[in-house]
Amino acid sequence: MDASVIVVGAGPAGLMLAGELRLAGVDVIVLERLAKRTGESRGLGFTARTMEVFDQRGLLPAFGQIETSTLGHFGGQRVDFAVLDGAHYGVKGVPQSTTETVLEQWATTLGADIRRGHEVLALTQDTDTGTVTVTVAGPQGTHHLSATYLVGCDGGRSTVRKAAGFDFPGTAPTREMFLADVRGCHITPRPIGETVAGGMVMSAPLGDGVDRIIVCERGAPPRRRTQPPTYEEVAAGWQRLTGQDISHGTPLWVSAFGDPARQVTTYRRGHILLAGDSAHVHLPAGGQGMNTSIQDAVNLGWKLAAVTQGTAPTSLLDTYHSERHPVGRRLLMNTQAQGMLFLSGDEMQPVRDVLAELIRYDVVSRHLAGMVSGLEIRYDVGPGDHPLLGMRMPHQELITPDGHKTSTTCLLHPARGLLLDLTDDQALRHTAAPWAHTLTTLTATPHALPPTSPLAGTTALLLRPDGHIAWIHPTTPTPLTDALTRWFGPAR
Numbered sequence: 001m002d003a004s005v006i007v008v009g010a011g012p013a014g015l016m017l018a019g020e021l022r023l024a025g026v027d028v029i030v031l032e033r034l035a036k037r038t039g040e041s042r043g044l045g046f047t048a049r050t051m052e053v054f055d056q057r058g059l060l061p062a063f064g065q066i067e068t069s070t071l072g073h074f075g076g077q078r079v080d081f082a083v084l085d086g087a088h089y090g091v092k093g094v095p096q097s098t099t100e101t102v103l104e105q106w107a108t109t110l111g112a113d114i115r116r117g118h119e120v121l122a123l124t125q126d127t128d129t130g131t132v133t134v135t136v137a138g139p140q141g142t143h144h145l146s147a148t149y150l151v152g153c154d155g156g157r158s159t160v161r162k163a164a165g166f167d168f169p170g171t172a173p174t175r176e177m178f179l180a181d182v183r184g185c186h187i188t189p190r191p192i193g194e195t196v197a198g199g200m201v202m203s204a205p206l207g208d209g210v211d212r213i214i215v216c217e218r219g220a221p222p223r224r225r226t227q228p229p230t231y232e233e234v235a236a237g238w239q240r241l242t243g244q245d246i247s248h249g250t251p252l253w254v255s256a257f258g259d260p261a262r263q264v265t266t267y268r269r270g271h272i273l274l275a276g277d278s279a280h281v282h283l284p285a286g287g288q289g290m291n292t293s294i295q296d297a298v299n300l301g302w303k304l305a306a307v308t309q310g311t312a313p314t315s316l317l318d319t320y321h322s323e324r325h326p327v328g329r330r331l332l333m334n335t336q337a338q339g340m341l342f343l344s345g346d347e348m349q350p351v352r353d354v355l356a357e358l359i360r361y362d363v364v365s366r367h368l369a370g371m372v373s374g375l376e377i378r379y380d381v382g383p384g385d386h387p388l389l390g391m392r393m394p395h396q397e398l399i400t401p402d403g404h405k406t407s408t409t410c411l412l413h414p415a416r417g418l419l420l421d422l423t424d425d426q427a428l429r430h431t432a433a434p435w436a437h438t439l440t441t442l443t444a445t446p447h448a449l450p451p452t453s454p455l456a457g458t459t460a461l462l463l464r465p466d467g468h469i470a471w472i473h474p475t476t477p478t479p480l481t482d483a484l485t486r487w488f489g490p491a492r
Contacts, residue, residue, distance in 0.1 A: 059106060132148070180253065
């Protein structure tokens with residue numbers, strides 16, 4: 001066996017997964033077809049939920065000075081995230097290439113083996129031995145690698161998905177759109193896009209005279225390209241839609257994309273799993289793709305680590321599909337809706353006008369902001385009606401009995417389970433002791449907790465390594481031992 005886990009693809013999902021696995025001490029090999037990064041940055045910033053996820057692993061300082069904003073959109077209609085409870089901000093202007101650099105440095109520092117220039121050609125799964133073997137073309141020729149688990153994070157045209165026989169139903173793209181970074185054109189900013197007579201255009205300044213542009217020309221048929229479009233095609237489309245000639249600009253890179261909507265029927269087939277674009281493809285509306293992919297990896301990482309190390313049964317991996325497949329399905333639904341709103345012609349204007357009126361109501365803004373940011377996600381962790389049960393734990397400062405100040409965010413850095421004893425309950429700590437190999441138990445009190453907080457009156461909390469709350473005392477009817485066994489395996 002060459003590794004416990006082989007991850008195919010060194011994009012955001014694959015790198016995040018590799019880091020999560022290494023935090024738990026799992027040996028992992030990442031195979032990436034490209035010898036080096038392209039430098040292209042389809043993503044530009046990340047959502048409030050991804051910012052929280054990075055923060056809970058201590059990654060935010062690696063991004064340096066970041067600019068945040070509460071402004072977003074749904075199908076071109078502005079949505080203010082400030083209507084959400086708490087301080088939720090998205091990060092602006094961080095190229096995906098920077099995010100990948102941060103994640104790769106983190107994963108390699110933790111000990112991940114990342115092999116670039118290694119393309120997976122084929123795979124086999126031996127159900128008797130529980131082994132997955134891949135055929136790889138690398139710099140030294142073709143060879144074979146084997147692992148207990150294989151995870152496909154290799155994008156919308158995933159080799160792993162196809163070779164493993166995953167069903168991938170949905171709709172084919174209906175149009176082609178262009179994406180480019182261009183220098184020297186002084187383009188008027190259109191940060192959330194602008195509907196024009198022939199389609200939609202978007203533009204944002206990136207600094208140093210560079211602008212990010214998107215060209216969505218109505219009626220442009222989808223094409224299956226083997227090479228990126230030429231800059232001349234992009235400039236011609238931009239001029240037709242805006243009247244501005246940018247043909248004199250210098251393109252840094254150019255790409256094309258479409259609006260397919262497909263999702264695999266299952267995220268797991270035996271010892272082979274999928275995450276990110278390998279599992280779901282969609283119109284990149286609101287920058288949700290990279291963020292959903294990263295959150296797929298965070299949900300899967302600790303579960304796969306626990307199963308691989310034998311601390312939890314393989315059935316824990318079934319919760320990866322049951323929790324993340326509905327998220328992907330909802331992602332396809334909202335991106336399709338946004339595409340219809342934003343990319344259709346005048347026939348959609350009455351719907352846009354109605355939505356613009358509805359967004360003025362806070363309840364509608366909260367709903368849409370929660371949907372596109374991922375902040376609405378709540379997993380089914382068992383019975384209980386507490387408003388935070390199954391949600392991700394909000395940042396909360398804590399004071400330990402010796403006066404030390406910490407926070408739930410800092411305590412999640414190691415990606416271990418966390419039991420917070422908020423009332424110095426010795427019996428509670430005794431109950432959790434048999435899970436000390438996978439769980440950190442801390443006695444502390446919340447700092448500056450307002451009486452209106454949903455945590456008011458809470459005496460204990462069980463957090464999964466991904467930050468989601470699995471048990472709350474005194475409102476959860478399930479015994480703590482049942483919750484511990486479900487998420488962290490049998491006692492030792």
